[in-house]
Amino acid sequence: QIQVQESGPGLVKPSETLSLTCTVSGASISSDYWTWIRQSPGKGLEWIGYINDRGSINSNPSLKSRLTISVDTSKRQLSLKLTSVTAADTAVYYCAKGRTAPVYWGQGTLVTVSS
Amino acid sequence: DVVMTQSPLSLPVTLGQPASISCRSSQSLADSDGTTYLNWFQQRPGQSPRRLIYKVSIRDSGVPDRFSGSGSGSDFTLKISRVEAEDVGLYYCMQGTHWPATFGQGTKVEIK
Numbered sequence: 001q002i003q004v005q006e007s008g009p010g011l012v013k014p015s016e017t018l019s020l021t022c023t024v025s026g027a028s029i030s031s032d033y034w035t036w037i038r039q040s041p042g043k044g045l046e047w048i049g050y051i052n053d054r055g056s057i058n059s060n061p062s063l064k065s066r067l068t069i070s071v072d073t074s075k076r077q078l079s080l081k082l083t084s085v086t087a088a089d090t091a092v093y094y095c096a097k098g099r100t101a102p103v104y105w106g107q108g109t110l111v112t113v114s115s
Numbered sequence: 116d117v118v119m120t121q122s123p124l125s126l127p128v129t130l131g132q133p134a135s136i137s138c139r140s141s142q143s144l145a146d147s148d149g150t151t152y153l154n155w156f157q158q159r160p161g162q163s164p165r166r167l168i169y170k171v172s173i174r175d176s177g178v179p180d181r182f183s184g185s186g187s188g189s190d191f192t193l194k195i196s197r198v199e200a201e202d203v204g205l206y207y208c209m210q211g212t213h214w215p216a217t218f219g220q221g222t223k224v225e226i227k
Contacts, residue, residue: 045164045207045218060215094163100152100211101169108163 002026004106006095012113018085022078022095022106030073033099036080039108040091050099051078085113117141117210121219127227128198136222138208140189145212152211155184155193158221159204167206168193200226 008020022034036048049059051069059067068081078095090113096102118141128134144151153171156164166175168184171191181196195202203226208219 044220045209047216047218058214062215100216101154101166101209103166103169103175105163105165 002097002104004095004097004104006093006106006109008093008109008111010110010112012085012089012111013115014086014113015084018080018082018089018111018113020080020093020109020111022080024076024078024095024097027097027104029071029076029078032097034071034078035096035099035102036069036078037094037096037102037105038091039094040088042088043091046091048080048093052099087113089113116215117144117213117217119208119210119217119219121206121208121222124220124222126222126224128195128224129227130200131197134195134198134202134224136193136206136208136224138186138191138193138219140191140210142213143188144191144210145188150212151187153184153186153191154209154211155182156207156209156218157202157204158207159201162204164207195224198224198226 003025005023012018033050033052035050039045049069051057057069066083071078092108092110094108096105120139122137151171155168157167158164167178172184183194205221207221
């Protein structure tokens with residue numbers, strides 16, 4: 001059974017870097033696409049980016065300059081780093097398997113950007 | 116970005132009655148290989164989204180057969196043949212054909 005769990009600090013100060021981890025069990029993290037998606041009251045569901053089995057990354061152009069996505073296969077973890085955050089980055093952040101039709105979503109982790 | 120427009124945004128339904136949600140995209144979702152990457156998700160209160168249907172009409176494992184998807188090009192529909200209490204929540208369409216993938220605004224299904 002595939003399980004996905006996001007983790008990270010719930011509160012980040014404006015202008016700082018948001019760092020999240022997604023831990024995967026029950027599936028090989030190196031054999032498919034893995035995606036980050038966020039959900040906020042103002043913007044709804046927004047695609048952040050994905051990493052594929054060859055380590056190639058594709059980021060939403062709206063976030064590309066601030067975004068880093070990486071994978072640590074030994075730990076079965078994906079990571080997301082978003083720099084220079086503002087209140088607009090406040091959202092629940094999800095990790096999911098797949099690119100064109102994400103499945104096996106984690107429960108999400110709420111990140112609030114506030115001083 | 117491809118804009119996904121759902122209607123209605125709020126859908127009060129009587130238990131046991133059918134429900135239908137429309138999703139229209141600002142451009143065709145047919146890929147160059149002929150595949151249409153249009154998905155439907157259900158988000159129950161307090162839960163993360165759950166994929167119900169992918170590639171327009173393929174139901175995920177464990178999804179009741181009262182849920183069905185149809186459509187082509189830029190016009191798609193999710194139907195619930197007989198709404199049950201557990202179907203309350205938000206429903207989203209999502210396109211995965213064009214980058215970046217985009218979601219509809221969501222349709223809230225509630226019981227009258």
